[in-house]
Amino acid sequence: MQWKDVSQKEVLRYLGYGRQEADEAVKNLVSECIGEILNQCHCKHVYKRFHCTIEQHSIMFENVVIESKNLSKNLSECEQMILFAATLGPQPDILLKKYSRLDMSKAVVMQAAAAAIIEEYCDQCQKQIEKELEQEQLYLRPRFSPGYGDFQLKHQKDMILLLDCPRKIGLTLTDSLLLAPSKSVTAVMGISKKNKHCHIKGCEACENRNCTFRRDG
Numbered sequence: 001m002q003w004k005d006v007s008q009k010e011v012l013r014y015l016g017y018g019r020q021e022a023d024e025a026v027k028n029l030v031s032e033c034i035g036e037i038l039n040q041c042h043c044k045h046v047y048k049r050f051h052c053t054i055e056q057h058s059i060m061f062e063n064v065v066i067e068s069k070n071l072s073k074n075l076s077e078c079e080q081m082i083l084f085a086a087t088l089g090p091q092p093d094i095l096l097k098k099y100s101r102l103d104m105s106k107a108v109v110m111q112a113a114a115a116a117i118i119e120e121y122c123d124q125c126q127k128q129i130e131k132e133l134e135q136e137q138l139y140l141r142p143r144f145s146p147g148y149g150d151f152q153l154k155h156q157k158d159m160i161l162l163l164d165c166p167r168k169i170g171l172t173l174t175d176s177l178l179l180a181p182s183k184s185v186t187a188v189m190g191i192s193k194k195n196k197h198c199h200i201k202g203c204e205a206c207e208n209r210n211c212t213f214r215r216d217g
């Protein structure tokens with residue numbers, strides 16, 4: 001991933017600058033942090049396709065059952081889904097730890113930059129998967145990560161196991177269900193026969209207000 005791919009605006013948004021304009025010093029610090037973190041990233045991802053059955057609030061695939069009203073709504077009418085995981089690798093964590101000792105304000109900006117980078121990386125991976133599926137006239141629903149709504153974090157265990165994450169991308173889960181490296185994402189994406197032109201940033205950013213698959217509705 002390149003520097004130009006990461007939006008300075010997105011990092012500022014994570015830092016709480018909404019409509020308020022950041023001054024030049026903050027903007028320069030953001031640019032510096034994006035560059036420094038990117039230099040340390042070894043981005044990797046893995047994904048796998050599964051047949052799934054959705055019944056009321058249950059999603060069933062392989063030998064796994066996920067109980068989630070939000071996720072089952074988002075996956076309704078999907079006969080297949082993708083399990084996805086991505087990581088920036090262990091180096092950004094080492095850098096973040098270093099700055100939390102040396103310079104707390106820079107560490108905060110670094111955290112925001114790392115969050116924007118992993119999101120951008122996931123978006124790029126997702127676009128690639130979308131392209132592959134379009135050849136089969138299949139379409140992706142948005143990324144839906146454990147911890148969002150009523151999709152419980154404990155399901156990361158099955159996801160990490162089924163994707164063979166430790167071996168394939170060096171991603172593991174701690175006993176307290178935290179991803180290690182910390183700048184990592186796991187997600188489910190529905191595969192649909194209907195093209196709903198889903199927004200890459202998910203239902204929250206999507207203008208399709210009447211969508212029946214909207215996860216927050």
Ligand code: SF4
Pocket residue numbers: 074141142196197198199202203204206207208211212213214215
């Ligand atoms: S609300 Fe938008 S992003 Fe969400 S499922 Fe519907 S079309 Fe897709």
